[in-house]
Amino acid sequence: MKPSPLLALVAGVLFAGSxxxxxxxxxxxxxxxxxxPWNFTNAAGQLDGFDVDLANELCARMGAQCEIVAxxxxxxxxxxxxxxxxxxxxxxxxxxxxxxxxxFTRSYATTPAIFVAPKDSDFAAAGLPETRVDMxxxxxxxxxLLDQVKGLLDxxxxxxxxxxxxxxxxxxxxxxxxxxxxxxxxxxxxxLQAGRIDVALADQSGWQPLxxxxxxxxxxxxxxxxxxxxxxxxxxxxxxxxDAALKDKFNAAIQSALDDGTVSExxxxxxxxxxxxxx
Amino acid sequence: MDWAQLADVxxxxxxxxxxxxxxxxxxxxxxxxxxxxxxxxxVSPNPLLSAPAYGFVYVFRSTPLLVQLFLIYxxxxxxxxxxxxxxxxxxxxxxxxxxxxxxxxxxxxxTSEIIRGGIxxxxxxxxxxxxxxxxxPAQLFRRITFPVAIRQALPAYGNEVILMVxxxxxxxxxxILEITGIAKTIIAQTFRPVEVFIVAGALYLAINFVATQAIxxxxxxxxxxxxADRAKAAERRQKAMLAR
Numbered sequence: 001m002k003p004s005p006l007l008a009l010v011a012g013v014l015f016a017g018s019x020x021x022x023x024x025x026x027x028x029x030x031x032x033x034x035x036x037p038w039n040f041t042n043a044a045g046q047l048d049g050f051d052v053d054l055a056n057e058l059c060a061r062m063g064a065q066c067e068i069v070a071x072x073x074x075x076x077x078x079x080x081x082x083x084x085x086x087x088x089x090x091x092x093x094x095x096x097x098x099x100x101x102x103x104f105t106r107s108y109a110t111t112p113a114i115f116v117a118p119k120d121s122d123f124a125a126a127g128l129p130e131t132r133v134d135m136x137x138x139x140x141x142x143x144x145l146l147d148q149v150k151g152l153l154d155x156x157x158x159x160x161x162x163x164x165x166x167x168x169x170x171x172x173x174x175x176x177x178x179x180x181x182x183x184x185x186x187x188x189x190x191x192l193q194a195g196r197i198d199v200a201l202a203d204q205s206g207w208q209p210l211x212x213x214x215x216x217x218x219x220x221x222x223x224x225x226x227x228x229x230x231x232x233x234x235x236x237x238x239x240x241x242x243d244a245a246l247k248d249k250f251n252a253a254i255q256s257a258l259d260d261g262t263v264s265e266x267x268x269x270x271x272x273x274x275x276x277x278x279x
Numbered sequence: 280m281d282w283a284q285l286a287d288v289x290x291x292x293x294x295x296x297x298x299x300x301x302x303x304x305x306x307x308x309x310x311x312x313x314x315x316x317x318x319x320x321x322v323s324p325n326p327l328l329s330a331p332a333y334g335f336v337y338v339f340r341s342t343p344l345l346v347q348l349f350l351i352y353x354x355x356x357x358x359x360x361x362x363x364x365x366x367x368x369x370x371x372x373x374x375x376x377x378x379x380x381x382x383x384x385x386x387x388x389x390t391s392e393i394i395r396g397g398i399x400x401x402x403x404x405x406x407x408x409x410x411x412x413x414x415x416p417a418q419l420f421r422r423i424t425f426p427v428a429i430r431q432a433l434p435a436y437g438n439e440v441i442l443m444v445x446x447x448x449x450x451x452x453x454x455i456l457e458i459t460g461i462a463k464t465i466i467a468q469t470f471r472p473v474e475v476f477i478v479a480g481a482l483y484l485a486i487n488f489v490a491t492q493a494i495x496x497x498x499x500x501x502x503x504x505x506x507a508d509r510a511k512a513a514e515r516r517q518k519a520m521l522a523r
Binding site: 077078097098101102162167180183187190191194196 | 471
């Protein structure tokens, strides 16, 4: 019997990704497309942003043909495992939990997590210091600061994007507070503006569109920038565990782009500050 | 597949069961009342009543529920000053209210068409008979039109109940943690979509099994002639024939 086109299509979908050894001359890279300035869909309907620019740069360095596809955040890791694409570049932090299921290249950026609240809110008026808190080893002083933040958040509704290091931080370190989860940073921004949530936690760079947008004047960063520890070890390229060769290729390309200052250039273009990792 | 983990997933997902049931129950209840009103307007000969009803049904049946949900939730957020001015923001600020509103309007539109079909299927002769014995229009509706219409509409309404149970999963997109919302959270922590969605699917299956049985039971109870009744009637006819 001749295999029907439909059968071939079904088989193709089912077994995509189980293809034999690859030379990685073509790479499919997924990004979220709703996390400006890291990655977003521009007015022309094209994927754009720091991740997209860097992905194209890395592909050029790897001598590979790249196709960049958009994938919703909450399914981005399962779809990588299912072989729908070969790599994730979506502002995704390298964390232990994610390392259990996929592998990461070295990091290509680190940006701290910060709270944002309306300027006229009590939370903003509490006068929290804008220091940097390293969550790897929490000092007594830092713990006191964490406790102070926790006390201030008590009774407030706190927004966060689902399945992020930021959600993990809130659930583990901020105790029993009222947390609302959103599928994208864009929807989180909308609800913060609508006043449905009192304060929200996200990556400093992810706040850029809100804070520099039309209504940005009404909102402000509050308190310390949190990094490392539960927040992971910077942002890296997510890769299936079995694709060690691809990881090596990406690592070499990232290293060279870090060394010659290309990553810093792109960071300044998109974030306005240098987010390139130093470690 | 890890069975211990599966059991843990099932326990956590079952925690979303009350939320899903409440979501469906509340919107079906309010939606049904709305549907009866809209259906009555639809069958009215007065265009001032039937036209708005037709417009409402047309709009809510012809647009995706997800779009309605986003428009009500995020749309109201964009027009917060307006809603605050008219004093309704306290309602629209609440994700639960927005979800119930969207689901209610949606099921109201669909159910009104189901009920309209039922009303229009009431045999003319029965209404004539009612009028002949001097029933007022209200009595006619209460004693003849409504019971007959509901009986006719029940199978289609059962379908609508099942659709609503499934539609309630969309509430997860506006921060409500019902079964699907919790499923997404667990997937975010475990990256195991297959196991989690299998359990979530089984929960919806279980809810709809109970719903289907309830509707079937109601259908049997309301049926004008159950099999036993029909047999008895046949027996009576036979006896009458013989007695003649």
